[in-house]
Amino acid sequence: MYVYLCFDVEDLVHPDSDDISRDIAHMLADDGVVASMYVVGEKARLWERRGRWDVIAAVAQHDVGLHTDHHSVHPTVSEYLADKGWDDGLAAALCQEGPGVADLARLFGQYPSAWATSGSSWAPQIPAATRRLGIPANVYAHVRADHHGVCWYAGQLCYGDYIGIRGGEGTCCDDAAFEAALPDLLARVAEAAGRGQTCLGLFCAHPTRLRYTAFWDALNFFRGENTPESEYRFAPRRSDEEYATGLRNLRRMIAAVQALPDVTIITTRRLNALFAAEDGPVAWSALAGLAEAVRGSEGIAAGYLVASLEWVSAATALDLLARALVRLAAGAPPAYLLARPVLGPADLAPELPKSFLMSRRAFVALCDDLAQEIGATGQLPTAVMLDKVPLGPGPLLRACAAAFLDWERTHDGALVEIAPAPGEPNIAAELAQTGIYDKLPHWPPHRPDLRLDLLAYHTRLQSWSLRPARLR
Ligand SMILES: [Zn+2]
Structure with a gap:
């Protein structure tokens, strides 16, 4: 199991919190450990304004990701996206997070390897926007496809699962508490490795909390409050001895996890490169299995489907089957089709009131329009129009699967039935609840x-x- 070491570098209030990231960065580098430091864009700019090139150089020895552009300063990520639709939300996320990406790349000499959620401030436009910004992954994502700790969602590689020592930084700063808590942490990491999980984040620390006993933002940015800099409230500070204990136990914790069998420590950056890209060839011979999986499932199956050995999302399944029908109609189907990453629709189509039949020729023309629209936008349309009747992706996916099987297997099907079907995958409600x-x-x-x-x-x-991510 790959374990990436997570540090959330975020304190915008206490100026002397800057030293902590430097101390940790040097300590781990001395041990030959490369961690993933997720730095808030504004924190990096503060270092620059304060001339803290020592801190920037120390942190740059590690893998650097973006821990949002401004973390808990309002409006936070969920707050600025809460009243948005899809397109305007995507535009807002690009606008808000873009400066942090550019500043991190400029200051650390490396493009951010990930965008890491601050607290629980997340929105579904973020994976798509960060992908468009050139960031290859999201960490602490709110979505899951299975129990491997990583999935594709809204076009982005999303790491969901991470664990930390119980009691967090307070435990690290207290030898007795640390001794008591370490075996439980190691047991949980070993258990995740034992059940075959691909990767897991080890949440190591918010560096600031090794020095301060309370969160900088809970004191100053609580429940929507934006405290001006001149009125910042400061947290109680730990003694130098407690701080030294915290650093020492952090080092011990990482060494103990590293020593577990079946654990490989890796950076988020290197881990990203181990996953197969979202697009890839799907054998024509696997398409019947994909169509069977669509036809055989209740509703729209768990958000993803098996085609041969590959996982494809329900959106990509619709794109593949629509394009397959167009190729069948043109004669001489190819040996492979390229699976394309396809985003979910921007809106829910109206429900289809009742079933109807249409000619296969007209249905193929509809599939051609659909595939071209997906190709142009990278996204499922909300609906395609047929004589003023909007057809959403649910009924289209089921109709494509049935038409493909009829054509391939029985050379049958001059008519295609379009029937009412759910407008979203079965997993949709669960994702909204948990995410x-x-x-x-x-x-x-x-x-x-x-x-x-x-x-x-x-x-x-x-x-x-949504679909599970698979190692290359
Ligand atoms: Zn944070």
Whole structure:
């Protein structure tokens, strides 16, 4: 199992928190350990303004990711996306997170290897936007496809699973507490490796919390408050001795995890490169299996489908089968089709009131339009129009699967039935529950009236793009 070492470098309030990241970075580098340091864009700019080139150089020895552009300063990520649709949300995320990407690349001489969620401030537009910004992964993602710790969602590689020592930094700063907690941490890492998980984040520390006993943002950015810099409240500070204990136990914790059998320590950057890309060839001979999986499932199966040995999302399945029908109609089908990454739709299509039949020739023309639209936008359309009747991706996917099987297997099917079908994959509601409703209200900085319905709506729609990620 690959284990990546996570540090959230985020304190925008205490100036002397800068030294902590430097101390950790040097300590780990001395041990030959390369960690993943997720740095807030504004934190990096503070270092630059304060002339802390020693800190920047120390951290640059490690893998650097973006821990959002401004973390808990309002509006946070969920807050600025809460009232957005898909396209305007994507534009807002590009605008808000883009400067952090550019500043990290400029200051650390490396492009961010990941975008790491701050607290629970997440939205489904983030994976798509960060991919467009050239960031290859999301860490602490709110979505899961299975139990391997990583999936594709909204066009982005999303790492979901991470664990840390119970009691966090407070435990590290206390020898007795650390001794008591370490065996439990090692047992949980070993258990994840034992059940065949591909990768796991080891949450090592918020560097600031090795020095301060409270979170900088809970004191100053609680429940929607933006405290001006001149009125910052400061947290109680640990003694130098406690701080030294914290560093020493952090080092011991990483060494102990590294020594576990079946654990390989890796950076997020290197891990990203081990996963097969979302697009890849799918053998024509596997398409019948894909169509069978669509036809044989209740509703829209768990968000992804098996085609031969590959996983494809429900959105990519629709794209593949629509294009396969177009190729069949043109004669001489190819040996392979290229699976394309396809985002979920921007909106939910109206329900189809009842079934109807249409000629196969007209259906193929509809599939051609659909495939061309997907090719142009990289996204499922909300619906394609047929004589003023909007047909959403649910009915289209089921119709494509049935038409493909009829044509390939029985050379039958002059008519294609379009029947009502769910507008979203079966996993959609669960993703919205665990990814939005269970998490967002519990982060202390989030404003108490944070709106969740649109975030949940787009989380559901993007479940069309969900699938497990597979090592190359
Ligand atoms: Zn954070």
